[in-house]
Amino acid sequence: MGNSIKELMAIGQQGLVAQKSAMNVISRNIANANTPGYARQRLELVAIHQPGISIDTGALETVRSASIQRSILGAALSYGFHKGKHDILKLAAPALNDINGGGISAALDQFFASFSKLGNDPSGTAERLGVLHSADHLGNTLREASQEIIKAKLEAQFEAQALVDEVNTLSKKVALLNSRITDDKVGFPDPTPGLKNDRDLLLNRLSELVGINTVDKANGTVAVFLETGGTLADDTYSNTLKLTGGSLAALDVEIIKKDGSVMKPLTRPGGRLGGIMVARDTVLKKTSDELDQLAFGFVAAMNGAHSAGFGLDGSTGNNLFNPIVGVVGAASRVKLSDDVLGKPEKLAAALDPTMLPGDNANILIMMNLQNDATVVAGGKTVGEAYDDAMSTLAVAKWDARRQSDDQEARVIQFYEMREQLSGVALHEEMIALNQAERAFSASSQLIKTARDMYDVIMRMV
């Protein structure tokens, strides 16, 4: 032991500095206890066995797990996909909801029921007005349902564009954080772990939005790729994701590289953006195609039968609905024909003009269309075709919700794993704070004692 009192004071000072550093870390943990994505830090104190030195602050460790982070990214991707799909499908769901007694199914029933009444009294004005009203109602219901699906598809396009914009902003932020991480390597408190926390949060969100893979690089940066191919960010630069298609065409994306060249991912992206695209271009398209087939077949069959019959005024060749050319968008064009609009006498209940007004033979033919499996393409009755359209949407939405719930549970589980490892537990920090505070007090007492000893010696001189 050399200059013992001076050494004693130095050790005390080192103890003060070390405990103060520990308290800095603890206080930062406490301050960030509720900060999303924050990973707690731990300061390692190292005993040093050299004359005049007793303790040093070791590495500042951020407690995190790369494997848990990767699991979060994977789960966020699946969750985002199903959530995005469900969020769009739920917008269209009311269009084909008959559970409470309304909707297309009820309108079809009402339509054929009104024909049944007219069949029993083909000259009845009330019965004729009833048919016109129910036909008009059916047309309105089909058009409204079609419009709701179109609106949901439009909303999907807006949402997809907003997500692409957000993805581009996030990619830029990741590149910026990469840049700061490479620049900022020294100093205490080391900001790098904080930057990585921020970057993890961005990556989680990116994966939920679009589905990504990441590669951690030796210099601390991360490269971000679309799961389906293509770079979003690498080192300090980012590329731009661009939404293409829309309107009647399917949505797609392409990547505009920093040199201006365009790269097309192998398939549509994952995450919320992918879910929205599937909802729009697969499920809603199939639903509206089925609804269009129904409307097209139904209108053609009804008009075919109706125009062959005779109205109360002896007129013939009148359409019940406006003729529809082409299947695409047929459901949005079902409308009562001008031939009969406001003209109940034009309703062609009769097949034999000499047997007016009581002939109902044409009504029987039109009523039979209700159960005619040749009315809708694919060998379906009108009711079956509607059930198919409703089921397409309902099953897809049911599945999206179930999967979304399952995947959300997975995400939560991984977040909990992350929290268990990286989250701040205040009781731990309070104990650690107490521990550091006591050590700090003891160190100061050590200095005081050394000084007292030094005073004693000085008085002896």
Place this chain on the structure above:
Amino acid sequence: MPLRVSESQLYLRAIRDNNLARQRLRDATLPLTTQQKISQPSDDPVTAARLNRLRRARGETEQFQEVVEQVRTYHSLVESTLDSISSVVVDLTDLAVQMGSDGVAAVDRTAAVDLVQQWTNSLKMMGNQKQAGRYLFAGRRQGAPPYDANFLFVGDEAGRRVSVGESRLLDADVTGTEIFGGGTTGVKSLFKIAEDFIAALQANDSAGISTVLGELRGAHDRVIGTHVRVGIILNDIETVNYAHDNRYIAQTIHESDVIGVDFARATHELAFSQSVLEATIITTQRLFDAINIRNFNL
């Protein structure tokens, strides 16, 4: 080694548990307020599709029931009219028997003319009978009287058929010629027979009255035959209606099974979810009290 529980974990879990408990309570109230197991097709797509099929089938049954009811009303009216027609024809026949005897004086026969004329008018009135704006025996030409000024049939002899079941049609009309003859039936009409009866009485023509008597008996048989046919149709309607009623009940019960709420179960679920929410709230309060950082008086 015990698991670490971070602050965020505690609070996020508390929020999630409370949300889940509230959602469960909301889900439990829905069936009771809507009285339906599901409120949208995506709750259970299979049930929704089954419900659509059931409601469609029930809708068709309702259509048929309504048509059957209207056909029954019509045929019941026809049946009572046929009773009246039959009664008049019997009276005419009795009178023809009475007046056909050689011993009846010409003056008595002339006196009977007014009576026959009254009965004939009554028959004519029934031939052009109108009910709810529809001529009963005009067939499909229901908007105009089936008999013209000369009481020749100008209505429709075929009549209308209506659908009262899947692939099942019923005659919805009884036409004038079916009851009164004439038209294309090749049988002298009852009105012409009555007029011939008047002419024979006025001419004091015993042979003519005897011919009329034969024709009246034939006309009566015709009315009886129609009566029987209407009776058969009414019986048929009863059978069809019975089947529809049974089908409607079965379909309603089936629909109730598919969509209806099991109240005992729903009430239990509601009570249980209320308890869960209360327990969650209390647990959360206690948890927050327990982890209050002020307790760390170290």
